[in-house]
Amino acid sequence: MTxxxxxxxxxxxxxxFSTKLKQxxxxxxxxxxxxxxxxxxxxxxxxxxxxxxxxxSALNPKNHAYQSYVGxxxxxxxxxxxxxxAYGVSLNPVNEILPLIGSKEGVMHISMAYLETGDEVxxxxxxxxxxxxxxxxxxxxVVNYDLSEANGWLPDLKELAKKDLSKVKLMWVNYPHMPTGxxxxxxxxxxxxxxxxxxxxxxxxxxPYSFILNxxxxxxxxxxxxxxxxxxxxxLSKSHNMAGWRVGMVAGKAEFINPVxxxxxxxxSGMFLPLQMAAVQALKNDKTWFDELNRVYRERQxxxxxxxxxxxxxxxxxxxxxxxxxxIPTKYTTGYELSDEILEKxxxxxxxxxxxxxxxxxxxxxxxxxxxxxxxxxxLRIRKALGIC
Numbered sequence: 001m002t003x004x005x006x007x008x009x010x011x012x013x014x015x016x017f018s019t020k021l022k023q024x025x026x027x028x029x030x031x032x033x034x035x036x037x038x039x040x041x042x043x044x045x046x047x048x049x050x051x052x053x054x055x056x057s058a059l060n061p062k063n064h065a066y067q068s069y070v071g072x073x074x075x076x077x078x079x080x081x082x083x084x085x086a087y088g089v090s091l092n093p094v095n096e097i098l099p100l101i102g103s104k105e106g107v108m109h110i111s112m113a114y115l116e117t118g119d120e121v122x123x124x125x126x127x128x129x130x131x132x133x134x135x136x137x138x139x140x141x142v143v144n145y146d147l148s149e150a151n152g153w154l155p156d157l158k159e160l161a162k163k164d165l166s167k168v169k170l171m172w173v174n175y176p177h178m179p180t181g182x183x184x185x186x187x188x189x190x191x192x193x194x195x196x197x198x199x200x201x202x203x204x205x206x207x208p209y210s211f212i213l214n215x216x217x218x219x220x221x222x223x224x225x226x227x228x229x230x231x232x233x234x235x236l237s238k239s240h241n242m243a244g245w246r247v248g249m250v251a252g253k254a255e256f257i258n259p260v261x262x263x264x265x266x267x268x269s270g271m272f273l274p275l276q277m278a279a280v281q282a283l284k285n286d287k288t289w290f291d292e293l294n295r296v297y298r299e300r301q302x303x304x305x306x307x308x309x310x311x312x313x314x315x316x317x318x319x320x321x322x323x324x325x326x327x328i329p330t331k332y333t334t335g336y337e338l339s340d341e342i343l344e345k346x347x348x349x350x351x352x353x354x355x356x357x358x359x360x361x362x363x364x365x366x367x368x369x370x371x372x373x374x375x376x377x378x379x380l381r382i383r384k385a386l387g388i389c
Contacts, residue, residue: 011136016129016355024349034343035378037304038351040178040322040367042241044296046282047289050240053281057274067270069261071099075276078283079249086211087219095254098261099279101271103208103235103248106260108134109267110204110231110250113259114170115140122171124155125357126179128206131172132357143168146359149327153182157195165199174206176214179356179365181319183214189223196229202256208235208248211290213297214320219251227253231260238322240282241293247271247279297322300368303375310382311338313364324366325353335364345385348378 024034045051057063070076076093083089083097091097100106107130115121117139123131125144135142145160147153155173173192175184196203203220210217220232231252237243250260304324308315313326332338335352342348353363 008137008139012133020349027347032347035348035370035374035381037366037370037374037378038349039369040238041243041369042238042322043369043371044241044293046241046245046278047285049284050242050278050282054274054278057277063273063277065273067273067276069265069268069270071271072273072276074280075099075271078280079251082283083219083221083251086217087222089219089221089251091221091251092254096251096257098250098257098264099271099276100233100248100250100264101268102237102246103206103233103250104130105246105264105268106233106248106250107131107206108137109260109264110170110233111135111138111140113263114202118167119169120165120167122160122168122201124172124174124177126353126360126363127172127356128174128178129355129357131174131206140169141167144357147177147180147182148359149180153177153180154184154188157191161195161198165201168199168201170202170204171196172204172206173220175218175220176207176209176212176320178209178321179323179351179353179360179363180325181213181316181321181323183216183320184218186218186223189218189220189226192220193223193226193229197225201229203230204233205230206233208233208238209321210234211239211293212320212322213294213301221251231256236279236282239290240285242279242282245275245278247275247282297368300370300372300375303372303379304366304368307366307375307379307382310379310386310388311342322368324368325363326366327363334361336361338364342382342385346378346381348381 027034076097079097080091080093083091111134115138119140120143121135121140122145123142125146132142145155205220220226220230231250233250235248308326312329315326328335328338335354339350339352342350351365353360353365
């Protein structure tokens, strides 16, 4: 029997890292010890208090039932408190916060709630590939907006305003930016607010990296009037070392949240209660916890800078997030070429920037989510592969 998949599946490919991990697994199975510096999956644990809260709650036999689609009040209140303390943003925990099973779920839910055939959506290039994939699956048309190093990896909103934006319903932004590590300031967000008002576009800022190697965490919602034009996704995956736990949120005006909830309520049955209780505890982590986390990342970042120097790559020492974004030397055509060469000759995997869009073709991205010893071994292997004593 042959059953054809839906035609919409022709619009997307298997996620790059899904296929690359298969290749790495095959190489390892053949005896090649590949060092994977490609994926941003935190290798450090959540706080001890977070794990204890999970264990304690899981031991209660009453805590294993289906849960509310909107999360328990304690979680929404903890998220609201976190936004107030971290960003100075006041949110109503009753209707301006929706907990998510990871913020990646939110990308799809928001897309399905707002986009359909005939709509256009602005997607950053380079940017997180899921924005594009989710948009295409809704039937909407993706309109790329290019980011460049020369403009600080911020969109040129004046140039963008010259285009026909009459069909654009939604715009994805992501600051601090992944993959480049660029940050945005209040002035840019104010300009973005005015752009959204002028063109009747819903802005969605994806904000999971604001606490990683960043001394000034910001929320787009802290800008006056932004609640009238924007939603913000956030996540505990990166900031609280809870990637596999799948705890995220979308915040904003109830009017914008409600359609997302309507879609979400048809897709899942709510988050496991002990996870919610653990997230409540995680959101209480104090500044000393984040300071120690960033101390580790800064130490690792220095090692990656050393590795980039070996490869003659250029990079911004002030970038934030859990990656190092670097420009490849001119002897390589694309980041794919350099990535494949290092994988073949040194058994070290570094992500080619082109997977994030054509504007990333001349770059590579290295994850900081590995122990120092792995970076040191990678440096030794690359030195050997390059013939450097």
